[in-house]
Structure formats: structure tokens, C-alpha cells
Amino acid sequence: MTQSGKAVKLPVKNDLGFFEIRMESIGGLGANVAGKILIEAAIIGMGMNGAGFASYGSEKKGTPIKSFVRICEGAQQVRINSPVEEPHVLAIFHEALAKSVPVTAGAVPGKTVVILNTRRTPSEARDFLKLEGGKVGVVDAMEVAMATGSRVNMVMMGAIMKAAGFYEWKAAEDAVQAQFGKKYPTLMKANMDALKRGFDEVKFEEFKKDGKFPPQPFRREEPKLGYETAPIGGTIYSVGNMRFKDLSTSRTGTIPLFILDKCVRCGECDITCPDYCFVWEKGKDPKTGKDGMVLLGIDYQYCKGCLRCTHICKFGALIPAKEAEQDMDKITVKHKFLK
Ligand code: SF4
Ligand code: SF4
Incomplete structure (x- = not known):
């Protein structure tokens, strides 16, 4: 009732x-x-x-x-x-x-x-x-x-x-x-x-069911490893598996936005970030023209949106922004060796 x-x-x-x-x-x-x-x-x-x-x-x-x-x-x-x-x-x-x-x-x-x-x-x-x-x-x-x-x-x-x-x-x-x-x-x-x-x-x-996509029947996920197939303890059997990790699901609406013009390449953000999100490459400093490591941007696949980097950057080169307002494909910079 x-x-x-x-x-x-x-x-x-x-x-x-x-x-x-x-x-x-x-x-x-x-x-x-x-x-x-x-x-x-x-x-x-x-x-x-x-x-x-x-x-x-x-x-x-x-x-x-x-x-x-x-x-x-x-x-x-x-x-x-x-x-x-x-x-x-x-x-x-x-x-x-x-x-x-x-x-x-x-x-x-x-x-x-x-x-x-x-x-x-x-x-x-x-x-x-x-x-x-x-x-x-x-x-x-x-x-x-x-x-x-x-x-x-x-x-x-x-x-x-x-x-x-x-x-x-x-x-x-x-x-x-x-x-x-x-x-x-x-x-x-x-x-x-x-x-x-x-x-x-x-x-x-x-x-309508117009044939654009096939049916998606429910399937119970089978465990990959059992008592007969478990590897020797401590072995990593798929090397480099972290590169597939997608931490974007951890974000709750806010991302750090990188402002290239304001960056002085001090590296504080890179030391602070727990997830190796910052993408650096050898190149010329656009302001001084000197050779060195240049920060290109953020690989958002690995960013969980903790915003620690925005607190540590003293130069206003990292600011919190609403993820929904950004074109994530456009602003994501991939690590060269992970492309
Ligand atoms: S902390 Fe700020 S200024 Fe320093 S490298 Fe990172 S983004 Fe650039
Ligand atoms: S928000 Fe957190 S995870 Fe994302 S780049 Fe900044 S420090 Fe790294």
C-alpha cells in the first residue's frame, strides 16, 4: 500500500x-x-x-x-x-x-x-x-x-x-x-x-531496430585466471599494462586546464602529479629560445582530476575548469611513446 x-x-x-x-x-x-x-x-x-x-x-x-x-x-x-x-x-x-x-x-x-x-x-x-x-x-x-x-x-x-x-x-x-x-x-x-x-x-x-548496431546480449564475465591457470605469484604477465588504464572515469566534472603562454617550465606540476599526466618533449623554449624540455600539455587519459597541480602552479598556467565545457579530444596531448 x-x-x-x-x-x-x-x-x-x-x-x-x-x-x-x-x-x-x-x-x-x-x-x-x-x-x-x-x-x-x-x-x-x-x-x-x-x-x-x-x-x-x-x-x-x-x-x-x-x-x-x-x-x-x-x-x-x-x-x-x-x-x-x-x-x-x-x-x-x-x-x-x-x-x-x-x-x-x-x-x-x-x-x-x-x-x-x-x-x-x-x-x-x-x-x-x-x-x-x-x-x-x-x-x-x-x-x-x-x-x-x-x-x-x-x-x-x-x-x-x-x-x-x-x-x-x-x-x-x-x-x-x-x-x-x-x-x-x-x-x-x-x-x-x-x-x-x-x-x-x-x-x-x-x-527502431534499424540494423545500425548489433544486439548486445548479457554475458557473464568469466574470470581470466583460475586455480589451474594462475601465474607464479608476483609475475607481471602483461607487460606495460598501465598504459591502457583510463582514469578519466575517476573525474567528477573538473579538470586542470593548461595555459601554455603562462608556463615557465618549472616542473613543479610534474613532481606533484601522481599519475604521470604531463607531457614533456625536447625542444626550444618559446620565450627564451633556449634548448630544453618543454611542457606540451596534459594526457587526460591518465588524469583523475585531483587538481593538485592547479594548487602547486604559482604562475597561473594550470587552472580548474569544467570538463563538460572543454573539447577533450582537442586539448589532450598524448605521450609520444604511448601513441
Ligand atoms: S607548475 Fe605551472 S609553470 Fe611550472 S611547469 Fe607546471 S604548468 Fe608550467
Ligand atoms: S589533476 Fe591530478 S591527476 Fe590530473 S594532471 Fe593534475 S595532479 Fe595529475
Whole structure:
């Protein structure tokens, strides 16, 4: 029963009677908490049944995580505890994840609504994610989170509630209050504003299965190593594997912007950066004409947006900037030996 006394009917359910949500995110963006709020709103606020749980590795900021929500009508019990494979709503909290994780696996056109945190249009998002078809929603969750003083998860939750179509606003508000009200009472307004803007600002578009991209069936990732194939302890069996690392998923909206004209090539940033992002090459100093090492810019593939370098540079050559406002392909300088 809802707080108004009505029993809630799910608009759609799978063969087992569940409405399922999967959130693909990175540690630090709050998908785990979003799952808790969505499940609490459904169970406590709306008298439904369900389960919510997350799957993550080292619980480190920036590592990929999945959060699952499974909801059924009040009379049904939950007797399943496996990951959500073919969700009704698939929310992708960071678009860079699509480069390294099969985030769209199990998206079924006609069943799954895919929501992406992005500045792209739905059509661009569909192409970026290579979706076979179906309903695609986009919302600039990072921008809204920064504008409201809240977090990406609140905005994405608003968009998920819109796609789900059965959430009651009061139930969601109570669940947010229960989660943050005591700990961060001053942030309640910001969180509710972000939730509302996610709900109002997500834009949807439906795409036909036009043969542009193939289906992306769900596949369970098999562990690469087992007890019969494990290498001798301590050996590195894929040499130079760090070059493939993409730390851009760790960023939360801000990057250091390099202003070449102001740089005096003191090297302080290079000493400070923990991730070897600064690209230097032998050349002539453009101001003095002397031969030496010249700082060309930043390889943003490795930059996690900690902004330590912007604090250390005394010459104003590194300033914090909104990532969404930059053309990242244009400003990224690659290390020559990694090209
Ligand atoms: S700290 Fe600033 S001035 Fe010094 S090398 Fe880095 S960007 Fe240039
Ligand atoms: S923001 Fe952090 S990771 Fe990125 S270049 Fe600066 S110091 Fe390195």
C-alpha cells in the first residue's frame, strides 16, 4: 500500500514478476546509495517488496561498480538474489565507463530504457553506446549536480524515477530524508532540487531496430585466471599494462586546464602529479629560445582530476575548469611513446 492507501501496480514486469533497474557507475558517484534510496522508497514508502544490492571490487573511488534494484508488488516475495541481467531501466552514471566496461550488455530494445549521464543528444548517445535500438534518455547529471550543490546520483535517480513511471514523489522524498536528513540536513534542499531536475530534464527518444548496431546480449564475465591457470605469484604477465588504464572515469566534472603562454617550465606540476599526466618533449623554449624540455600539455587519459597541480602552479598556467565545457579530444596531448 502507498501512504495514500492504494496498492501500487507495476507498469511492466519480467517473467518472474519483477521490475528491475541496473546502475553502471564508478565508486564515488553514489550509485550504491541511489539503489538504497530507490528500494527504500518502493518498500517503505509504497508498500512494495524488493531487494537492492551492489557489486564492486576494491571499493576505491573511480573503480567500476554495479548497483541493482529489483521490485515486485506487495503480495509477492523475493526469492532471487542474482545480478540484474536484462533491466527495465539501465542507468549509466559516467559515459567514459562505456570505453572499458560492457555497460550496455543485456539492454533489450522495447524493454530497456537506457539513461546516460551526458551532454549528448539521445541520438548521439545511441550512436556512442552502439545500441541496437529502444528508448534512450539523456541528462547532464554532472552539470545539474554542480549547479544544485548536490551529487550525480540524485540527478540520475530523478531520471530513473521518470523512466520507471510508478515512483511516488513523497516516498522518494522520505527515503532521501531517511538517508541524508540526519547526517546532512542542510543538503536536503540541494538533493531534492537535483532529484527534481533529473526528473524534469531527462530527454527521451525511441529508436527502431534499424540494423545500425548489433544486439548486445548479457554475458557473464568469466574470470581470466583460475586455480589451474594462475601465474607464479608476483609475475607481471602483461607487460606495460598501465598504459591502457583510463582514469578519466575517476573525474567528477573538473579538470586542470593548461595555459601554455603562462608556463615557465618549472616542473613543479610534474613532481606533484601522481599519475604521470604531463607531457614533456625536447625542444626550444618559446620565450627564451633556449634548448630544453618543454611542457606540451596534459594526457587526460591518465588524469583523475585531483587538481593538485592547479594548487602547486604559482604562475597561473594550470587552472580548474569544467570538463563538460572543454573539447577533450582537442586539448589532450598524448605521450609520444604511448601513441
Ligand atoms: S607548475 Fe605551472 S609553470 Fe611550472 S611547469 Fe607546471 S604548468 Fe608550467
Ligand atoms: S589533476 Fe591530478 S591527476 Fe590530473 S594532471 Fe593534475 S595532479 Fe595529475
